[in-house]
Amino acid sequence: MATVTILTPTYNRRTLLERLYRSLCAQTCDDFVWLIADDGSDDGTDGQIARWADEAPFPVRSFYKENGGKHTAVNRAVPRIDTPLTAIVDSDDALLPDAVETVCADYARFDMAGVCAIAYRRMDGSGAYMSSRPVPRDGMRESFCRCRYGRGIRGDMAEVFVTRCLREYPFPEYPGEKFCSEGVSWVAMSGPYEMIFRNQAIVMGGYAPGGLTGSRRRLSLSSPRGCVHRAQVHLAAGLPLRDQCRAMMVYAVYGRAAGMSVAQLLRGSRRRGLYLLLALPAEGLYRYWRRREKT
Numbered sequence: 001m002a003t004v005t006i007l008t009p010t011y012n013r014r015t016l017l018e019r020l021y022r023s024l025c026a027q028t029c030d031d032f033v034w035l036i037a038d039d040g041s042d043d044g045t046d047g048q049i050a051r052w053a054d055e056a057p058f059p060v061r062s063f064y065k066e067n068g069g070k071h072t073a074v075n076r077a078v079p080r081i082d083t084p085l086t087a088i089v090d091s092d093d094a095l096l097p098d099a100v101e102t103v104c105a106d107y108a109r110f111d112m113a114g115v116c117a118i119a120y121r122r123m124d125g126s127g128a129y130m131s132s133r134p135v136p137r138d139g140m141r142e143s144f145c146r147c148r149y150g151r152g153i154r155g156d157m158a159e160v161f162v163t164r165c166l167r168e169y170p171f172p173e174y175p176g177e178k179f180c181s182e183g184v185s186w187v188a189m190s191g192p193y194e195m196i197f198r199n200q201a202i203v204m205g206g207y208a209p210g211g212l213t214g215s216r217r218r219l220s221l222s223s224p225r226g227c228v229h230r231a232q233v234h235l236a237a238g239l240p241l242r243d244q245c246r247a248m249m250v251y252a253v254y255g256r257a258a259g260m261s262v263a264q265l266l267r268g269s270r271r272r273g274l275y276l277l278l279a280l281p282a283e284g285l286y287r288y289w290r291r292r293e294k295t
Contacts, residue, residue, distance in 0.1 A: 256282070
């Protein structure tokens, strides 16, 4: 059994996947499996995957499902994974040549008891780091919330998860909604589990046109119940006040987008005083975003 599964959810990204495939072929360690979760592609992705499976020097596995969003593709993929570690690597990313070697070495040397992930840094196409700053001590062990929110380390990192923790904390799914922020599960894990934080980069990526990041607000407005769920998880996590305020704005704005009344939002709020303080600006922001989406 391999140590790491490289899990790639994809939807109509056949041409982008080539770069990721080439980076996997260039790995200095072959202790991995590539699992592609095809979320309803109709651009020939299946044929390309079949060709790679025939020629790749590592196992290539895949499955197809009806389009339902990245989070549903991950949820369907995790039960199929039989490796102890899982790295979710998007179709517009590439692994640095020693990525798998680094992950396997760290898995062997760190005490993983009570750990849900090893978090590495990401670089963009220019070689700049995509997180705002490094962690204070390479290899330190902290919860996701304490490190990322408590220390104010913003931006993207590359988390390699203990697979059983992904099984324990699946993404919430709501009928008809195709978007859910990954952070909802990472924050939920932050209660019982810690992460090990490295200052070494293993992923080079960016945000391709048509990807989730570029259309995040539109997707969020079309998936409001998932956004409300995310806000509730954040509000329960004991984050710094500024982050609680952000979470409450998300709760109020997307709660309205989900058709909830002010009375319903007040009853369901974990912090009623904070909700009352932010309800008016949240209502104004909700109406402004709605107007912009219609233009």
